Amino acid sequence: MSSFIVILLVLIGGFAILRTAIRVVPQQRAWIVERLGKFDRVLSPGLNFIIPFVDRVAYRFDMREIPTEVPAQVCISLDNTTLTVDGILYLQITDAVKAAYGSSNPFTAVMQLSQTTMRSEIGKLHLDQALSSRQMLNAAVANAVDEAAVNWGVKVLRYEIKDITPPQEILHAMELQITAEREKRALIFQSEGQRQQQINTSEGQRQLEINVADGRRQAEILRAQGEAQAIELVANATATAIRVVGAAANEPGGIEALQMQLAKDFIEKWGNLAKAGTTLVIPADLGNIGAVVGTALEMVKKSGTRT
Structure with missing residues (x-):
């Protein structure tokens, strides 16, 4: 047993x-x-x-990638504004021997170095630059920490800022500034719209006046051309009639017929003239109608002779 x-x-x-x-x-x-x-x-x-x-x-x-939160810390910008910044650091151990013997605690060393680097980078920028330069800050911290962490067997893959928080009074002032900027842009857009409207209205009025003036000019031209053509037609017709009368006067019996027509026309015209007004000017030789007709006949004969 x-x-x-x-x-x-x-x-x-x-x-x-x-x-x-x-x-x-x-x-x-x-x-x-x-x-x-x-x-x-x-x-x-x-x-x-x-x-x-x-x-x-x-x-x-x-040996896998390890995401590690970087605690929030207070940083001071170049214009003496306090900012609260936190982030996430992505690490990976690439050399186990250096990680074991290069530092007593490589993760703590990397964390502290990332915080001090962030404070240094924020101190180089004004508030507005710090708020709008996250990508630059991420790259600066990652590069600086990675360079130092080589001796610790740690590779810094990337650094990402989670939040950058200014003080409440700064946030309030920024909100007021943004509101004022938006109101300013709205007023500018409104004034630009009114200006463009006035320009369009004046251009339309100008074009309307040009069109009206051009229409009037064309109408006057057409009217003048019509009157000129009418005068030319009347003159041509009168000239033709005179030539026909002159030619007819040279025919046998033409003078007698023309004499009778002139006497008839003379009497009708004087009759119409007496009806048209209350005042009438009578020539001294009105009773000698034959002399008047004779004068007219002489003019017709001369015209006929020239033709």
Whole structure:
């Protein structure tokens, strides 16, 4: 019975020692093994063996990307305005040995360096620049921290600002400024609209007056052309009639017929003249109608002779 207990104890001890010697490292993990207090090797993912009581796993690191929140801190801008800034830092351990022995706490070191760098970068900018330059601040912090974290085996992938919060009185003043700026733009747009409306109205009125004047000018031209053509037609007709009368006077019996027509026309005209007004001027030789007709006949004869 005692021998059985001894064997059982030996088996249990051997199993315990074997379990201590076997190490299964998960994927994307790195374990640092020290032998008698001195760095020995890095265990890769999978099944690994160590020497019990001689080797020990001193550090265990996660090699995946690690998002870490940067606590809010108060920064002072170039124009002496206090800003509360917080963010997120994305880290990844690339060298497990440097992470174990380069710094007692690499994550704390990276965090502190990112805060001091952010305070320095904010101090270079005015308030408006700090609020509108997040991308520049992110890149500046990430580059500065990454350069220093190389000795700690840490790679800074990126830094993102979560919030930049000015004091309440600054926020209130900014809101008033934005409201005033919007009202100013609204007034400018309104005045521009009124100006454009007046320009369009004046242009329309100007074009209307031009069109009316052009229409009047065309009408006057057409009227003058019509009157000129009418005068020309009347003159041509009169000239033709005179030529016909002159030609007819040279025919046999033409003078007698013309004499009778002139006497008739003379009497009708004087009769119409007496009816048209109450005052009538009578020539001295009105009774000598023959002399008047004779004078007219002489003019017709001359005209006929010329034709």
